[in-house]
Amino acid sequence: MKPPVPHLPASPPALSDSDRDALHDLYVRGTPENTLRAYERDLVYISAWKALRSIHGRFEAALSWPEKEDVALAFVLDHSRDLRDAPAEDPARQVAEGLIGQGLRKAATCPAPSTLDRRIASWRAFHRMKNLASPFDSPMIKQARAKGRRANATKRAPKSAHPITRRVLEAMLETCFGTMRDCRDRAILVLGFASGGRRRSELTKLMRDDVDMREFESKGLVWISLVETKTTIKGETPRLVLKGRAAQTLVHWIETAEIKDGPLFRPVSKADRVLQRGLSSDAVYQIVQRRLKLAGYPDGFASPHGLRSGFLTQAALDGAPIQAAMRLSLHRSMGQAQQYYDDVDIAENPAADLLD
Missing domain, CATH: 1.10.443.10 (Intergrase catalytic core)
Structure with missing residues (x-):
């Protein structure tokens, strides 16, 4: 049996070691490779974001399961605005600059709504893997995400400049x-x-x-x-x-x-x-x-x-x-x-x- 993939969150502690390994193996075999790679990248990004946010804010450095609603809301807000003109002492800007320094973020501009949606979807999936409710399902956070998506809506760039007809x-x-x-x-x-x-x-x-x-x-x-x-x-x-x-x-x-x-x-x-x-x-x-x-x-x-x-x-x-x-x-x-x-x-x- 394959060992548990390290980028998947740990299973519920109530499971035995063998059941935990079996559950991880099931997730790996039942999830497309591209999705697993996205999970890995997103978990690295989310973990780095919260660790930096803990330095410039009131949060703990480590991820919590389930995550608190104020953390989830901060994540949505930090990624729903252009931070280039934000004050230098703005925690969101400081975290963005830290992520840029680590090579996890390209710029302080507002990320594409689809990128934020994917990272939130991964975070929610991590909660499901642990059989926990996600804070992103709360009405306030869902509404904030919807407002942010509309405020930052842009024309989707095609994956190819021209179609090969x-x-x-x-x-x-x-x-x-x-x-x-x-x-x-x-x-x-x-x-x-x-x-x-x-x-x-x-x-x-x-x-x-x-x-x-x-x-x-x-x-x-x-x-x-x-x-x-x-x-x-x-x-x-x-x-x-x-x-x-x-x-x-x-x-x-x-x-x-x-x-x-x-x-x-x-x-x-x-x-x-x-x-x-x-x-x-x-x-x-x-x-x-x-x-x-x-x-x-x-x-x-x-x-x-x-x-x-x-x-x-x-x-x-x-x-x-x-x-x-x-x-x-x-x-x-x-x-x-x-x-x-x-x-x-x-x-x-x-x-x-x-x-x-």
Whole structure:
């Protein structure tokens, strides 16, 4: 059995040692890796914030379980305003400067509401792990958070400056010629787009066993099994389908690289030899940037997330029903997917041409 993960709060003391270890192991196995990493970062940040707040305020340095409401309220207030113009003796500003010095905070400006929401969600999750009520559920704190969210609302920055639509993707694919590196890059780009806009982590975690080619010869279909995604859990992620050119491109990579098992996408040496280990997420970023540059696009034009936003944008441009697109993109929120459709729909809305 795996030892308890150190960044998860301790279990209720009433449990035996073996039950406590089993509960921690259950949390680890039942929680996506990205969420565990977020928990770890947030717990470090929250602990550092309270330790610094204790120096400049009336709080104890260590986290309490359950946490007191005045601590939770101070956390919300400290992160709901721009502290650059606050007096030098303001405790919130002093704590912010301390966090900046520790590399835990970038600036004294007001954090994005989504960042504060995530940290609060983590803090609440820590309370649930210990079977305790969270102070963030109190009416006063919930109201303060709602007011702060409205006061600091800003337009959400896209994860990719531009979507990688079909036109952009075609230009990138034209830079892939006949080497093994070209063959791999073509397969990554096509799979990343055509399977619904896959995230970097989803692409790099794919194994050869996750690709089912039994229907390729008869129907031209390739089935992809993702173990889990950001919005789905292990065992409940639906299979995704590739067809036509996308299926052919992936099969060509698998057969040309002679991949029988192990990671689906791998590094290629300078001698154009396929290595055995899997690709890193950063490698996918470098591949996208390189192909964009070779296709003539400027630096920073798009990130790997552009494959995801590009898939939905192209689906909207082609008139595909949003429900059909979401079955491949695996978006959990209709509102998030709808944003891409709204950008396209409003440009095509006849009411926008009234003056002309």
